[in-house]
Amino acid sequence: MYAQMVKSEPRDESVESKAFQARIDAGEKIEPRDWMPEGYRKTLIRQIGQHAHSEIVGQLPEGNWITRAPTLERKAILLAKVQDEAGHGLYLYCAAETLGVSRDELTEMLLDGRMKYSSIFSYPTLTWADMGAVGWLVDGAAIMNQVPLQRTSFGPYARAMIRICKEESFHQRQGFDVMMKMAKGTPAQKKMAQDALNRFWYPSLMMFGPSDKDSVHSAQSMAWRIKMNTNDELRQKFVDQTVPQAEFLGLTVPDPDLKWNEDRGHYDYSEPDWSEFYDVLKGNGPCSVDRIETRKKAWDDGAWVRDALMAHAEKQKSKVAAE
Amino acid sequence: MSDTKSQQWPLWEIFIRGQHGASHRHVGSLHAPDAELAIKHARDVYTRRKEGVSIWAVPTTAIAASNPDQKGQLYDPSDNKPYRHPTFFDIPKEIGGM
Numbered sequence: 054m055y056a057q058m059v060k061s062e063p064r065d066e067s068v069e070s071k072a073f074q075a076r077i078d079a080g081e082k083i084e085p086r087d088w089m090p091e092g093y094r095k096t097l098i099r100q101i102g103q104h105a106h107s108e109i110v111g112q113l114p115e116g117n118w119i120t121r122a123p124t125l126e127r128k129a130i131l132l133a134k135v136q137d138e139a140g141h142g143l144y145l146y147c148a149a150e151t152l153g154v155s156r157d158e159l160t161e162m163l164l165d166g167r168m169k170y171s172s173i174f175s176y177p178t179l180t181w182a183d184m185g186a187v188g189w190l191v192d193g194a195a196i197m198n199q200v201p202l203q204r205t206s207f208g209p210y211a212r213a214m215i216r217i218c219k220e221e222s223f224h225q226r227q228g229f230d231v232m233m234k235m236a237k238g239t240p241a242q243k244k245m246a247q248d249a250l251n252r253f254w255y256p257s258l259m260m261f262g263p264s265d266k267d268s269v270h271s272a273q274s275m276a277w278r279i280k281m282n283t284n285d286e287l288r289q290k291f292v293d294q295t296v297p298q299a300e301f302l303g304l305t306v307p308d309p310d311l312k313w314n315e316d317r318g319h320y321d322y323s324e325p326d327w328s329e330f331y332d333v334l335k336g337n338g339p340c341s342v343d344r345i346e347t348r349k350k351a352w353d354d355g356a357w358v359r360d361a362l363m364a365h366a367e368k369q370k371s372k373v374a375a376e
Numbered sequence: 377m378s379d380t381k382s383q384q385w386p387l388w389e390i391f392i393r394g395q396h397g398a399s400h401r402h403v404g405s406l407h408a409p410d411a412e413l414a415i416k417h418a419r420d421v422y423t424r425r426k427e428g429v430s431i432w433a434v435p436t437t438a439i440a441a442s443n444p445d446q447k448g449q450l451y452d453p454s455d456n457k458p459y460r461h462p463t464f465f466d467i468p469k470e471i472g473g474m
Binding site: 081082084126129130133137193208211212222223225226227229230294297298301 | 396397399430457459460461462464465466467468470471472474
């Protein structure tokens with residue numbers, strides 16, 4: 054999941070808005086040409102836009118390892134995965150565009166800091182084991198959030214999520230496969246796997262956003278069914294699913310207070326350092342500056358290609374018109 | 377008979393959304409003089425039994441299509457990329473759904 058702390062617009066109390074809410078409560082999908090409250094539209098642009106940006110920026114930490122993958126097969130697999138992320142970004146930008154914003158506007162808002170991407174991608178990927186941890190934990194956390202979003206109220210968003218979820222399974226499994234190899238490898242490889250888990254555990258927990266008691270935007274978004282579960286619900290589900298997987302790998306989750314709670318039927322776990330989370334969101338993560346600079350460079354360096362293709366299309370059009 | 381070709385209404389491709397939340401799917405085509413009538417005709421031709429909740433009509437000439445002769449060149453490259461499918465990776469059963 055790639056949308057955190059999406060600011061929700063307030064609901065208005067008009068007759069139309071009440072009828073709109075009734076449609077959502079009845080489980081109907083909202084389509085781009087349907088009437089919708091301005092707040093719903095604005096909140097969705099923020100959420101889908103942030104989600105799209107995260108897919109695109111999310112290519113960078115993994116792109117970092119394409120040229121250094123340990124085998125040709127691993128390289129081809131990683132390349133295919135990063136290619137999927139680009140596709141996911143495009144599905145989502147198109148879904149956002151049905152709400153009346155252009156992709157260029159969204160890109161500009163990412164580059165000038167008006168829009169965010171997920172905090173997780175502001176962390177560096179230091180070793181090959183990080184490719185395992187990212188697939189296993191980061192994509193695992195994303196799936197946790199995206200599966201319920203397949204039932205979200207906005208049709209184009211829900212349909213994009215269905216396509217994306219189909220592809221995410223490959224991502225998580227390839228990550229776990231890398232992790233298994235490393236965890237069952239030489240002592241040095243196992244150490245790398247443990248180190249990757251140590252560094253990615255808490256940032257992965259942060260992906261679900263702040264604790265419910267501090268999550269100020271949830272109620273309206275949940276009423277609109279553009280957020281399907283609370284942050285803590287999903288985080289708990291993720292912990293419950295992931296801890297046995299870590300045990301299978303023979304790795305230790307870096308949380309001394311982690312333990313199974315028989316009464317609750319869930320693991321008790323330590324919260325991440327939320328001051329770090331807010332700091333990363335403000336753009337002070339270890340790689341925050343680098344990520345945006347890289348995106349900006351790609352955008353600027355690609356300008357002549359976009360212009361040239363447009364000029365070519367115009368030229369072809371005038372040729373056909375002249376015939 | 378005058379020139380029949382010039383009198384023929386243009387062709388439209390019709391897409392129907394079968395139910396709320398689903399994508400529009402192509403169901404067929406029909407002739408109509410303009411977009412408004414294309415949708416009215418599509419209603420009569422393709423949704424007499426409530427097959428849909430929404431209709432799109434697109435001028436046939438506006439559709440760009442891939443060339444069937446290029447099938448191999450377009451799709452064969454996926455043949456040697458089986459890792460794009462999740463089942464490529466052997467994940468032990470005890471790990472659960474992934």
